[in-house]
Amino acid sequence: MWNNITAAPIITEIPSEAYVVLQKLAAKWTDILDARDLSLEQLKGAMTNKVYACQWERDNGNRPRKVLVRVYGGASDLFFNRADEVLTFERMSQKNQGPRLLGRFPNGRVEEFLRARTLTAVEMRDSKLSQAIAVKLLEFHQLDIPGTATIKLWDRLRDWLRKALILSPTEQSLEIGLNKMDLEIADLEKRLSRPGEKIGFCHNDLQYGNIMISEKDDSITIIDYEYASYNPVAFDIANHFCEMTADYHSDYPHILDFSKYPDMEEQQRFVKTYLEASGQEVTDREIESLMSEVEEYVLASHLQWALWGIMSAAFSEIDFNFMEYAQQRLVEYHRLKRVLFLCGSSNN
The missing domain is CATH 3.90.1200.10 (Aminoglycoside phosphotransferase (APH), C-terminal lobe)
Known part of the structure; x- marks a missing residue:
């Protein structure tokens, strides 16, 4: 269950495996000078997982490249089967429903950041x-x-x-x-x-x-x-x-x-x-x-x-x-x- 997502005024950390996925993803974009130069902001409102906005400044003056990082909550398996949930997300992504799946790491995933509220x-x-x-x-x-x-x-x-x-x-x-x-x-x-x-x-x-x-x-x-x-x-x-x-x-x-x-x-x-x-x-x-x-x-x-x-x-x-x-x-x-x-x- 979720609340409305808003940005928290703090910068925080995510699992090291997530950084690896993010850097590989960013390396595919030619308008980013350094894939390692990213900013991370935790988003408030999630009641099952921890969610973060990750962005890279671009060298062409356009708005930053941005993705969403989801780190799974430790006790979420009490409510649903995480493997089933990940599979559902992938299938929904394939059907152009919701954000696209951009990458996965052991305890979470990287998603498209929707230009929406x-x-x-x-x-x-x-x-x-x-x-x-x-x-x-x-x-x-x-x-x-x-x-x-x-x-x-x-x-x-x-x-x-x-x-x-x-x-x-x-x-x-x-x-x-x-x-x-x-x-x-x-x-x-x-x-x-x-x-x-x-x-x-x-x-x-x-x-x-x-x-x-x-x-x-x-x-x-x-x-x-x-x-x-x-x-x-x-x-x-x-x-x-x-x-x-x-x-x-x-x-x-x-x-x-x-x-x-x-x-x-x-x-x-x-x-x-x-x-x-x-x-x-x-x-x-x-x-x-x-x-x-x-x-x-x-x-x-x-x-x-x-x-x-x-x-x-x-x-x-x-x-x-x-x-x-x-x-x-x-x-x-x-x-x-x-x-x-x-x-x-x-x-x-």
Whole structure:
């Protein structure tokens, strides 16, 4: 999971193997006087890896050559298989999605530095940008990524629960209900799984820091595929809607404002744009059906990121109140579940 990336006011170091890759890469450029003469700046906002901007001054007066260096986080393997993530990145690069892969070293990689910026929390709710995101998300979901197109969500929740139980003290586990969450996951899988639901290659973490807008033409690019996998497309949309309640650059970045969850008009506009991006005629019934599925998959999103927060609280050094974040997601999960399944379905 990522925040909006901003430059930190410090110069730092990267693994020596990364310098070797960078110098070999720079040696291919004839407008750089010395491949070893590079400047490095850590970028703030990444919550899984360490990310750096690396640049070389050019001898022709043009703006510097620039690449992005990603050093993998030490505990990231708790959340996803790094080998699978690297393979996904390479395949996305081959399909001209996101930045190109420029080089690899044992604990990281070098990527193209996109001439674009990440969105802000406010911009993600802009109607014009939101519709552009919907169109791009359908394109993402339709990507033919090699592998079995089976749902990853439920196995991931069970895997994260198992790890969260190991990492959490017994008293804490009882307090937040981890000891009963296996029943919640099983119940939710039974309620939400339905024949014929649309499965696609999902991003699974579509928050504003993972959405970039081009400096050149305002086109949208989706980046960072650590959590990407095949899943119900309704889950991906639900997760995106949930991210509209977050502002990771506020004074209290872990606090969610659920009053900012998109209203019915915003949801309908997004879903309608998403479905129409296929080029097919879309009926009101199809829009309402997908909206209903999205509403229910919000529950799965709350469980996923609650478990993420609980696990992260055990090892992360990032200044972010992971446990309070997780508790908010769990409280909202139980509230919404009562509304949907005990009081009858209703939109947020």
